[in-house]
Amino acid sequence: MQPLVKRGASGYAGPMIRRSGVTIEDVAAAVGVSRQTVSRVINGSPNVKPAVRERIDAAIEALGYVPNLSARRMGGGRSYVVLAINDRARTIENWQARRGNDYVDQMLFGGMTACEAQGWHLVFELVDTLAVPARRGLANALASLRPDGVILTPPHCDNPALVDLLAERGIPCARIGHRDGADTVDVYMDETGAAAAATRHLVALGHRRIAFIAGAANYGGSALRIAGYRAALAEAGIAEDLVGDGDFHFETAERVIGALLSGDAPPTAVIADNDEMAFAALHMASARGLRVPEDLAVVSFEDTPGVRFAVPPLTAIRQPVAEMIAHACNRLIAIVEGKGGPGRHEIPFELVCRASTGRVGD
């Protein structure tokens, strides 16, 4: 193989180690056109003769040319980077508690797949929660990476300091779990409808005393879900609701569920606001000698991988995180390319029925 050497443009006479691989100039030289014409082909400009375009495409293929992202950025064009912001404190906390983070896995899968399909890249960054450090952290990431679009996940999606900063800089922004859509791309799922669907599923199975274990009073999603749960109860003519206050964690949920089961009229079914609390329901049932689903049916919100292997496997509302992130990436890329703007996008949820509510199988 021939060594990668190249002469500089200046008077410098010696051989120069080429710092990188094939450049746009190499392609241009191979075809006998200017670099700008090659650039036009790469960027899909319409004003290139078909015959020339073909020869350039062939040369790109033959030489294995791939544009240098940094140079493209420097040239004043796009960065072809979508930046996804996660909360630092929450990420580290989850980690230290060995709680895992299926959300991140789904983000990576959904976002990366969507971005790479269009030749883009997804980069993650951790940013602190509090307003001032958050703004600072995002500003640093923007300065350093110069992304063309930014995805804000909870809780950052509700932080006006970040949304404003992006608006000032003119960087399109997508918010996951936010449902406004005035100035940003808001991608969310129908929390209310999902809770209603879970409730209706239990009603259809004959349950009348259905409890809902909420994750957090101040978490918007929980409130919407409670509303859906209540609406479905009302629909079925069930007057009494049974809402327990949890905190998304196992221990509290165990206590709350235990209290409900010890009450005057214990529930025959429980909807938990996330998987960890649903597992608490299984443990509690086991501790009280209750059979699942015969004595207590359990439905969860989240559907992390482990619920398939619970004894019994859990019926759950699947949060379409990967789909939401993929959609957000696609919308952001479209905006950068001049098609489309801000808006609301509801991604469908899925009620996955498994044995914990009576259906056998899966």
Add this chain to the structure above:
Amino acid sequence: MQPLVKRGASGYAGPMIRRSGVTIEDVAAAVGVSRQTVSRVINGSPNVKPAVRERIDAAIEALGYVPNLSARRMGGGRSYVVLAINDRARTIENWQARRGNDYVDQMLFGGMTACEAQGWHLVFELVDTLAVPARRGLANALASLRPDGVILTPPHCDNPALVDLLAERGIPCARIGHRDGADTVDVYMDETGAAAAATRHLVALGHRRIAFIAGAANYGGSALRIAGYRAALAEAGIAEDLVGDGDFHFETAERVIGALLSGDAPPTAVIADNDEMAFAALHMASARGLRVPEDLAVVSFEDTPGVRFAVPPLTAIRQPVAEMIAHACNRLIAIVEGKGGPGRHEIPFELVCRASTGRVGD
């Protein structure tokens, strides 16, 4: 707020929209030094007068200057990017099977934390498995992103085409789960020792008939674990081993474990090569009316978040994925900075004892 305008260096007279925020020139102008002196401060060059350095640091802080990564790369310096390669087929398969991927979550956490602590960035890319597309995919990613270091995860870590490509380009490379260390940074855990520890734990609890459900015959890790399991059995004077051939999945594992339990001398303990197969053991025990851990003890290899919530919670060998990736990032960054080179690094595993082997609690 004053509009971000700037004049070009040429004869162009009109105001120019500044494409980005604060630049190194702004800092230099504010302090009254040249851009190169500011660059020296940013990059920790020793030859800057302390007084000047202080004034520059203050200006950087005051202006909120953060270097533009693309420009740094173009300047001929580093990219400050570590690229982590994952297998595309495996990632998509895991996704479609709704199997989740705690590995990715751990990579992201461990790698990002390590990188950002040193002002670096971690970028993920999916690359196909087969040798030719894999080389091509990596070459594209290298051309596009120009990372300063690359992390190969299984199965790419064992692909010589990729290792060679990186060697040709002079890009330092870390391999996770590989244990050679001659030319690359190899970071792995002691699979043999972990399997031995799991086995000894069961022996200490009085078990003599201990089965090992292997994941895959052609997977290097499984072979090492079987060796550790056998060594620990020999150590305890147990002649007969019980190795079942699984495929890391639930259904096969159920069948294999069922066959072992129906044998002449059924095991009283099972070590599964991953969590999914350990869950199969739990299900099988439940189906046969066996109590865990009294009639059948279960140990798993992997320790994904869900195992804490199994009934009963699973004792498991925790794979230190986050720590391995963090270590890989740190070693790669060190190499780029001229300190250190290739080598082997064993990251300690952990045996997390939970109720599935008899210990109460957790």
Add this chain to the structure above:
DNA sequence: AACAGTTTTGTGAACGATCACAATTTGGTA
């Protein structure tokens, strides 16, 4: 055949940093 308008192609400047090298300042010694 000449013209105007459109399509296609090419050229120099710019992006924001680092590198290589040159110029200047500083400090110690004769």
Add this chain to the structure above:
DNA sequence: TACCAAATTGTGATCGTTCACAAAACTGTT
């Protein structure tokens, strides 16, 4: 005080691409 070496600072070139603008090559119409 003068001089040399070391420490500190500055200048022009460069990386690979796109932008803005100019030039050239095609159209179709008169």
